[in-house]
Amino acid sequence: MPRVSRLARIAAAALIPLTLAACSSSPAEEGSANSGDWTPVTVEHALGTTTIDSAPERVATVNWANHEVPLALGVVPVGMAAANFGDDNDDGVLPWVEEKLQELDAQTPVLFDETDGIDFEAVADTAPDVILAAYSGLTQEDYDTLSEIAPVVAYPETAWGTSWRDTIELNSAAIGMADEGAELIVELEAEIADAVAEHPQIEGSSAMFLTHVDTSDLSEVSFYTTHDTRALFFEDIGLATPGSVAEASAATDQFSLTHSAEQADTFDDVDIIVTYGGEELIEALEGDPLLAQMPAVENSAVVGLPGDSPLGTAANPTPLSISWVLDDYLSLLAEAADGAQ
Template sequence: MRTPRLRTAAAAVSVAILGLTACAAPAEPGPAAPAGSSEQFPVTIEHVLGTTTIPKKPERVATVNWANHEVPLALGVVPVGMAAANFGDDDGDGVLPWVEEKLNQLGAGTPVLFDETDGIDFEAVADTNPDVILAAYSGLTKEAYETLSEIAPVVAFPEAPWATPWREMIELNSQALGMAEQGRALVSDLERQMADAVARKPQLRGKSTMFLTHVDATDLSEVSFYTSHDTRSLFFGDLGLATPGSIERASAETDQFSRTISAERADTFADVDIIVTYGGEELSNLLRQDPLLSQIPAVANGSIVSLPGSSPVGTAANPTPLAISWVLDDYVSMLADAADKKR
């Protein structure tokens, strides 16, 4: 039995990180475009790895890498295959709870799950016989893109690996389905939900927030953090939070989604009000006890949001089309609690 949802009860953190292949029978593909879709084909999409043309409306949709399957599902299209969840999978079935809920709403079984523990399973993708492969949010290499393109047209990321904002993920993937109009409507609906959630927590407005990542509890001599190029940092802006000047300056020096500096430079982050990170209360305590990291105002105040990386809420910080609605109120509440803490 799955642990109760955070929105209805206190979440129990149960660990099953690696996505496992589900036992359910593969789902039949859903309709490629429900009534009302008027996109004309062929559709051509430009991305960082080239130009992709989808000659006709796809009937069999496959997705690879994180969360791309959430776009067709949100628009009523069931993929023939998708990547198994390898993070935040609380019951080990390879399907995150918001995806499971959507499949149930659509009356569909679990699609074929691609095990990407060791990279993309090209043979498994090919076996689903797709008409298009969606990967607008991904880390595809040129080689992987070319191999997938031998199977079907591939929609890759627009600029940098693992840096496609959720709006662009929806825009590109929905365009490939011939459902650009429905994609825009989905974006508008999610924006409305976020605006409503933030309006209920006015203390968040303008609070400067950073995301610590890959914190080694046994060695706090370095500080790793997501830059403003990463989707987790970009999500802060959607929630009324501000990017600290320290993060903006560090981000301007790189095109990477994360950076690492010595803890001796912790005073760099004197302008940080809230810290979000993966871990539990034990990690928060270690940060507060560290003589260098405790110089950061957010650490000194205890204004830390610790996300359990092994449960679904651990994915809250990385916004995706179906996850946003599922975790929004809980994530905003956690941020608001952190904002309320004072020295």
Template sequence: MPRLPKLAVLATAALLPLTLASCSSAPDQEGAADSSGDWTPVEVEHALGTTTIESEPERVATVNWANHEVPLALGVVPVGMAAANFGDDNNDGVLPWVEEKLQELDAETPVLFDETDGIDFEAVADTRPDVILAAYSGLIQEDYDTLSEIAPVVAYPETAWGTSWRDTIELNSAALGMADEGAELIAGLEDEITEAVAEHPQIEGASAMFLTHVDTTDLSEVSFYTTHDTRALFFDDIGLQTPQSVADASAETDQFSLTHSAERADAFDDVDVIVTYGGEELVTALEGDPLLSQMPAVRNSAVVSLPGDSPLGTAANPTPLSISWVLDDYLSLLAEAADGAQ
């Protein structure tokens, strides 16, 4: 997960629709290799331009959050990837589900790019990649242009940090010539989610909103993720509903989060469950605030407070490998909150 970006999403001049097309014939079941085994160039349109992968990539680099999980899930080990800077339980730059996958593939940890101060272009270049995957990212045009001097880059389809886990898999797998394998990965995860959700029927139909990191020393404002953010999008996957209050606010912006005065907290009377990052101190602060305590979800103790400094804290931001790793725990917490809301 990236460090929390600024509230305003960087706008792009033109938001292009997601299209994946072959320059000659559509990829067959072997990905972008035709019946003769030759590579068929793949063209990907995204928010920052159009990228053509002319030849089959052998050295894959990824930047920003979670893009490396797509090739790993498909059995391809990147030559370099961004070091984890959120939820890293042992400070080695690799999240536990990624570490497990590397062990499964009997692979060493790729070169880790330190993105604390932004993309390390020199480190990326040193890995000599044939393609750079960034379907889920916050790239700005300058970043994209610089990376494109190193290798073809696949950026996000519409909004920075707004690519769903499905689209992340679709774009990144297509760039690898593994579109069919990517589709199978998506289908498998959808089946797994469906089976897990069925074990928690109380979640179905409950409305949920995700508060951004709450400052317990200043509860005069309420910040929350809009439906443009992947955390809120994941609610739909697991049977939760978007409250009308959040849907209406989201319709008026392309930003992934918004901030309202706590005096407007009654606007969220249609919220059954609140998800946020924090611990018991946060829940206690919400329950003790004269305004926020009137929100039904707070009044009913239907608050899921995820530990932001542990792997579980990443559960709300679904990625190709983390979904299986954290799904049951996340759903159990949501189910407990939903029970309180009833």
């Protein structure tokens, strides 16, 4: 599978400015991004090349967070993946998405249940003109099947490794709103910078993200590599990548790796650990004879994110969630940074 540029390559010399269609709760109007003329858009990605020849009137999205791009730009998808993590009321819609839908006076789109993988029949039933999946873990088979329904925009290089910026760039370009997408990125960058400035102790601390930890078996340590969006976001908020994590990441294109707990001393350069879980997990780490020797654990510089609440999604930035959870996430990191010093 060839590696490609991380950015969408626009076939036309320039995109003609387009206006948003009025948002409505009627199925015929939801998902409409454009009116007027259209210049074909070609996007190269890890699973192929997609050309969108005509203005998409019905936008569908699959996998995590892709629906947040059109929503942030005022376009309501006809269908999107139901939230399966951090959903505190089990309605399949995270609070920042629900808030945006209310702001747009729109009904909740069709929710695709992806518990057992993509529901291709449900996606097809929404009759989309384009399917956004710039941040996803699509297999080639998934992509080929979806492409029989509508043009698909997949991830540019690594499965589940598309940064929030590239997710916005790719998905916004696919619906003819590249300029609006670029403006959204600038706005979010400014918001992040202002929030980070309120927590100066974070700057320069090194951090790693442990994946879901099994407290009944701490013989292995799994962590996200620098190919994962959680580790990438550390750089946005002033945290440094430990040399140990950078070195391990350079040897793979996987978004996570697993080491034996006996190699825990490898991570002596980690100031802060972020993971999913609560006090029980932190106590388990502190009580383990090997993992307790890691400086971050020894100094109680561990941030546990609850998986059953929206805050649990804080480490994985998305266009609408950044504003919602950033302050809380930075406060937790600042507390950990104080302990690490």
